[in-house]
Amino acid sequence: MGYQVFTLQAATLEEARTQARLRYGNQVKVSQHRDVRSGGLFGLFSRPAVEITGWVLEPETKPAPAAAPRDLEETKKEILTLTAPKQDETLREVLREVQSLREKLDTREASSIKKDAHPSIGKIRGLLYENDFSPAYTEKITDRIKKEFSLEELEDFEALQDRVVDWIGESVCVYDTQEIGKSQVYILVGPTGVGKTTTIAKLAARYGVTARVCRDVRILTIDDFRIGAKEQIEKYGICMHIPVNMVTTPQELKKYLSLYRDVDMIFVDTIGKSPRDFATLGEMRELLDGAFKKASVHLALSATTKTVDLIEIMQQFEPFGYESLVITKLDETPRVGNIISAAAHRGKALSFVCDGQRVPENIRAAAVKQLLQRLTGFRIRAEHIEEQFAEKEEL
Ligand SMILES: Nc1nc2c(ncn2[C@@H]2O[C@H](COP(=O)(O)OP(=O)(O)OP(=O)(O)O)[C@@H](O)[C@H]2O)c(=O)[nH]1
Numbered sequence: 001m002g003y004q005v006f007t008l009q010a011a012t013l014e015e016a017r018t019q020a021r022l023r024y025g026n027q028v029k030v031s032q033h034r035d036v037r038s039g040g041l042f043g044l045f046s047r048p049a050v051e052i053t054g055w056v057l058e059p060e061t062k063p064a065p066a067a068a069p070r071d072l073e074e075t076k077k078e079i080l081t082l083t084a085p086k087q088d089e090t091l092r093e094v095l096r097e098v099q100s101l102r103e104k105l106d107t108r109e110a111s112s113i114k115k116d117a118h119p120s121i122g123k124i125r126g127l128l129y130e131n132d133f134s135p136a137y138t139e140k141i142t143d144r145i146k147k148e149f150s151l152e153e154l155e156d157f158e159a160l161q162d163r164v165v166d167w168i169g170e171s172v173c174v175y176d177t178q179e180i181g182k183s184q185v186y187i188l189v190g191p192t193g194v195g196k197t198t199t200i201a202k203l204a205a206r207y208g209v210t211a212r213v214c215r216d217v218r219i220l221t222i223d224d225f226r227i228g229a230k231e232q233i234e235k236y237g238i239c240m241h242i243p244v245n246m247v248t249t250p251q252e253l254k255k256y257l258s259l260y261r262d263v264d265m266i267f268v269d270t271i272g273k274s275p276r277d278f279a280t281l282g283e284m285r286e287l288l289d290g291a292f293k294k295a296s297v298h299l300a301l302s303a304t305t306k307t308v309d310l311i312e313i314m315q316q317f318e319p320f321g322y323e324s325l326v327i328t329k330l331d332e333t334p335r336v337g338n339i340i341s342a343a344a345h346r347g348k349a350l351s352f353v354c355d356g357q358r359v360p361e362n363i364r365a366a367a368v369k370q371l372l373q374r375l376t377g378f379r380i381r382a383e384h385i386e387e388q389f390a391e392k393e394e395l
């Protein structure tokens with residue numbers, strides 16, 4: 001931006017300013033003025049006048065006129081033309097990706113639906129149901145089949161069911177019964193009538209009478225609630241020559257634990273109460289607390305109990321901190337799916353299974369292969385199972 005300097009004369013200062021404004025615009029600046037004489041000839045007949053000198057900003061170079069709407073449109077088009085191929089390519093790529101994902105999902109869904117409806121899976125579901133496995137356990141197995149087996153592989157039902165039997169076996173956790181001999185006190189808790197007293201008698205005999213190396217054992221019972229309970233366990237004690245004592249208070253329990261401190265093992269039979277009877281459970285827990293430091297607690301469950309009830313019982317007895325499950329009355333049912341499902345659901349290990357009323361015979365350490373052999377409808381390959389789930393010999 002520049003300046004234009006001007007000089008002009010007029011009769012008066014005011015007139016000179018007006019002329020300047022008229023000629024150069026309102027922005028005109030007058031920097032100085034002086035009195036002069038104007039007109040005349042050789043200095044004669046001249047009139048007094050005023051001369052002003054000033055400056056004015058030179059008009060700016062006008063900006064280019066705004067692009068006409070048409071021009072703008074054209075520019076836009078030009079830009080779009082320049083970038084469009086790139087955008088198109090990216091978009092096409094994204095669309096291709098989406099399409100391929102959708103196809104994959106469709107194929108997977110279709111394959112999952114096809115697998116779900118596959119007769120082999122239907123048959124496995126039927127077999128699991130027949131064996132009393134819980135719906136949740138069955139779902140886990142079928143989900144795993146769908147994940148690990150192709151549609152073609154599902155055609156080979158024998159191979160499929162062999163794998164399922166292996167999976168069932170793998171889901172069973174066996175308690176190391178060698179642990180039992182390590183703690184001096186063995187406490188068996190559980191709901192009413194499941195066979196706690198009978199099992200305590202069987203275990204006392206197993207460790208104190210029939211073992212290769214017999215231990216010095218005692219039986220304590222805290223069941224003074226049920227009529228005949230004391231007599232029942234005393235009878236077993238007399239037959240097996242194992243002393244039986246009844247305790248009703250924590251002090252009494254302490255007294256016996258102190259009295260029997262040199263004894264190898266003390267088996268404690270507990271009161272059979274419904275797991276819903278929290279008050280009694282609480283009292284019993286208090287009573288047992290004195291023994292807990294050197295005791296291991298185990299939960300007796302009947303194989304004839306429904307899966308949901310088994311799970312609830314396991315939950316209710318959790319405050320006792322039981323280490324394993326003792327399954328009784330296995331002789332009363334051919335099905336083991338409920339036990340396997342419930343134990344797997346709560347992540348509990350099985351220590352012993354009882355399959356009859358006879359003391360001391362009807363008890364053995366839990367073994368995966370024995371449970372699998374009880375599965376009905378499945379092809380059980382004895383040799384393979386023996387190999388796959390070989391348990392160590394105990395005692
Ligand atoms: N068939 C079968 N019966 C059993 C087994 N274990 C125990 N019984 C029977 O189940 C019934 C109850 O057994 P108990 O040992 O008294 O059961 P409990 O859990 O001590 O019962 P409460 O003390 O009343 O809670 C008895 O008739 C036992 O002979 C078993 O493994 N199989």
Ligand SMILES: [Mg+2]
Nearest residue numbers: 196197223272
């Ligand atoms: Mg009892």
